[in-house]
Amino acid sequence: MSLSIFTQRILPLKDQLFRLAFRLLRDVQEAEDIIQDVMVKIWTKRDEWGQWQSLEAYCMTATRNSCLDRMRRRRLVPVGEERARDITSNEQDPYEKMMGKEILSQIRKCMDELPENQQLVMQLREIEGFSYNEIAEVLDMSMEQVKINLFRGRNAIKRSITKEESSWKK
Amino acid sequence: MEKIRIAGLLEKYWQAETTVDEEKVLAAYFRQPVIPPEWEAYRQLFTYYEAESRLGVGEDFDKKVLQRIGMSETVAGSGTVMRPLIRRAPWWAAAAVILLSLGAALLMDRPNPHDRPGTPSSTEISATTIKDTYDDPQEALAAIRKALFKASSKINQGKTITKKEMGRMKDSWQMAVNY
Numbered sequence: 001m002s003l004s005i006f007t008q009r010i011l012p013l014k015d016q017l018f019r020l021a022f023r024l025l026r027d028v029q030e031a032e033d034i035i036q037d038v039m040v041k042i043w044t045k046r047d048e049w050g051q052w053q054s055l056e057a058y059c060m061t062a063t064r065n066s067c068l069d070r071m072r073r074r075r076l077v078p079v080g081e082e083r084a085r086d087i088t089s090n091e092q093d094p095y096e097k098m099m100g101k102e103i104l105s106q107i108r109k110c111m112d113e114l115p116e117n118q119q120l121v122m123q124l125r126e127i128e129g130f131s132y133n134e135i136a137e138v139l140d141m142s143m144e145q146v147k148i149n150l151f152r153g154r155n156a157i158k159r160s161i162t163k164e165e166s167s168w169k170k
Numbered sequence: 171m172e173k174i175r176i177a178g179l180l181e182k183y184w185q186a187e188t189t190v191d192e193e194k195v196l197a198a199y200f201r202q203p204v205i206p207p208e209w210e211a212y213r214q215l216f217t218y219y220e221a222e223s224r225l226g227v228g229e230d231f232d233k234k235v236l237q238r239i240g241m242s243e244t245v246a247g248s249g250t251v252m253r254p255l256i257r258r259a260p261w262w263a264a265a266a267v268i269l270l271s272l273g274a275a276l277l278m279d280r281p282n283p284h285d286r287p288g289t290p291s292s293t294e295i296s297a298t299t300i301k302d303t304y305d306d307p308q309e310a311l312a313a314i315r316k317a318l319f320k321a322s323s324k325i326n327q328g329k330t331i332t333k334k335e336m337g338r339m340k341d342s343w344q345m346a347v348n349y
Contacts, residue, residue, distance in 0.1 A: 003241055011235065015226035022225060032227050036235055043239045103214040126219045129190055151186035158184055161211040 002046040009055055010042060016128055017063045023123045024067040026112070034070060038062050053137075060138040064120065103161050110160040118153035121146055172199075173206060180212070266343055273335055 014035060021031035042059060052058045111119065120139055124130040130138070135146045176199050182188045183196060199205070200216040236242040304310035 006239075006241075007232075011232055014231055014235075018227045019222065019225050032231065035227060036231070036238065039235045040238050103211050104218055107215055107218045126193075127223045129193070131190060147186050154184055154186060157215065161215060 002043075002049070005049065005055075006043060006046070010039065010059060013056060013059050014039070017059055019127060020060060020063050020120075020123060021067050023119060024064070024071060024116075030070065031067075034066050035063065038066055057134065057137045060124075061140070064138070106160050107157060110157050114153050114156060117141070117145075118149045118156070121149040122153040122157075125150055176209075180209075269342065270339065273339065277331065277335065 017035045017038065018031055021034045022028065025031050025034065038059065042062065049055060111122065114122065117139070121135055124135045124138065132143050132146045136143050139146070176196065179188060179192055179196055183193065188196070197216050197220065200213045205213055233242060304313060
């Protein structure tokens with residue numbers, strides 16, 4: 001029974017949990033190691049699963065806490081440009097392609113530099129598509145705080161990319 | 171017309187007032203090959219989010235986790251739990267073990283029909299009963315050959331009996347599993 005729940009509900013969260021860990025740690029291997037540890041820890045607590053409101057939210061919260069613990073133990077080095085991948089292949093014009101890459105690089109930089117709460121709210125909303133309620137539960141904050149962090153995060157990125165674009169147009 | 175609708179959604183988006191569904195509409199819109207040039211930067215933003223949402227762990231992640239929790243051998247394929255027979259039918263497994271033990275014990279205790287009365291059985295022979303009986307090496311060699319020939323014929327009988335018993339056990343096991 002526990003194994004079925006584990007394989008059908010917890011293991012499939014691996015990519016989502018990985019992305020959250022990667023957002024905070026900026027290191028693929030470290031993020032994957034953390035997720036493995038989280039999954040094993042959750043398995044050892046299988047007797048308590050029935051008491052948890054939401055397995056999914058618990059997994060996300062456990063991942064976030066593990067990452068924050070790990071970050072406290074080391075000085076976080078942003079990965080920045082090393083993460084850059086070419087996802088702008090649709091552009092035909094080399095100028096547009098170059099501009100696209102610059103904007104993309106600016107988005108990454110801006111996301112990485114946002115305050116931690118804004119990063120986490122942005123990650124859960126923009127990339128995972130969570131509702132405000134779900135974000136509030138996972139990050140243990142009020143709906144109002146979720147909305148404020150999202151507003152600030154989005155606008156920081158908007159300023160950043162529009163600034164980058166206008167500098168290219170000059 | 172569509173541009174006005176998208177402009178309205180974008181306005182709500184920057185104010186953090188869009189719903190999840192409205193954000194999906196925006197993401198779909200910015201996947202189009204042609205959009206107004208003034209929104210090109212926004213396309214990059216939504217492309218970035220989409221690319222990030224495709225990140226994931228390595229292919230062997232499940233295997234590693236299941237190994238760590240000691241369940242790797244019980245799970246195969248995509249999330250299908252394959253429990254071994256011993257966990258599906260523990261009582262039948264226990265009964266089968268008892269049956270096997272009894273069968274083995276019976277086979278060992280069974281008197282050999284080829285043993286003559288008065289001669290010690292193979293289990294009764296011990297180091298204390300063995301003593302030198304031949305002075306002539308040729309005579310000893312002939313006796314050893316005879317003994318080995320006799321032993322080999324019994325080994326063949328043993329194989330036949332074991333094969334027969336195993337066949338019966340297999341039938342019983344199959345019946346138990348199908349029950």
